[in-house]
Amino acid sequence: AQSVTQLDSQVPVFEEAPVELRCNYSSSVSVYLFWYVQYPNQGLQLLLKYLSGSTLVKGINGFEAEFNKSQTSFHLRKPSVHISDTAEYFCAVRSKEYIFGTGTRLKVLA
Amino acid sequence: DAGVTQSPTHLIKTRGQQVTLRCSPISGHKSVSWYQQVLGQGPQFIFQYYEKEERGRGNFPDRFSARQFPNYSSELNVNALLLGDSALYLCASSLGPGTYSGANVLTFGAGSRLTVL
Numbered sequence: 252a253q254s255v256t257q258l259d260s261q262v263p264v265f266e267e268a269p270v271e272l273r274c275n276y277s278s279s280v281s282v283y284l285f286w287y288v289q290y291p292n293q294g295l296q297l298l299l300k301y302l303s304g305s306t307l308v309k310g311i312n313g314f315e316a317e318f319n320k321s322q323t324s325f326h327l328r329k330p331s332v333h334i335s336d337t338a339e340y341f342c343a344v345r346s347k348e349y350i351f352g353t354g355t356r357l358k359v360l361a
Numbered sequence: 362d363a364g365v366t367q368s369p370t371h372l373i374k375t376r377g378q379q380v381t382l383r384c385s386p387i388s389g390h391k392s393v394s395w396y397q398q399v400l401g402q403g404p405q406f407i408f409q410y411y412e413k414e415e416r417g418r419g420n421f422p423d424r425f426s427a428r429q430f431p432n433y434s435s436e437l438n439v440n441a442l443l444l445g446d447s448a449l450y451l452c453a454s455s456l457g458p459g460t461y462s463g464a465n466v467l468t469f470g471a472g473s474r475l476t477v478l
Contacts, residue, residue, distance in 0.1 A: 255403075283465050285466075287469075292471075293471055293472075294365070294451055294469035294470050294471045294472050295404070295451065295453075295467075295469040296469070297466060297467070297468070300465070300466060302465060341403050341404070343403075345465060347417065348406050348409065348417050348419070349394070349396075349404075349406060349467065350406070351396075351403030351404045351405075352403050353401075353402055353403050354401075354402070354403050
């Protein structure tokens with residue numbers, strides 16, 4: 252069965268510092284990969300997706316992620332975070348259905 | 362354009378009761394999926410419907426059921442509620458259930474928060 256592992260449950264980072272949120276998946280077949288963000292009391296919003304093609308994917312709000320097939324990873328990065336980036340971030344993989352990770356809470360400190 | 366809309370936004374039930382949650386997809390989207398998000402966890406897949414037919418089912422008991430209507434809206438029903446059913450129930454719509462680009466992108470509603478006492 253497929254699984255998604257987000258190794259960090261919480262990531263505190265100072266404003267304007269870079270951040271990386273880690274995601275690893277297990278799958279022996281082709282997958283589609285996603286990052287979603289969830290602000291308090293809201294649903295999930297798509298940040299970016301990897302379906303095929305270039306392994307470096309750019310998303311909204313300055314986020315990007317790199318698909319690494321050999322390491323089965325899809326880490327999310329942002330070179331300079333803002334207070335408004337404070338939220339829960341979910342990595343997801345889809346072949347037959349979506350499987351979500353347990354989430355990483357990003358807390359941006361002033 | 363309206364996004365995915367869900368109702369009610371919040372509700373409180375007692376153990377043993379039944380609940381119905383409703384979802385309207387984005388215009389043009391024919392597939393609706395339901396997810397359960399327990400506090401501190403990622404969303405767990407419950408159902409996917411496409412063209413009124415069930416296309417996928419997650420590991421949930423038969424107390425959970427759903428249906429999709431001709432206008433592509435959907436309802437999720439949960440019978441005999443347990444305390445453990447307390448969660449945020451998310452509805453997501455997409456163009457279709459397949460593997461082509463558009464069908465792979467889920468758009469989520471804000472969710473219905475169910476509290477079971």
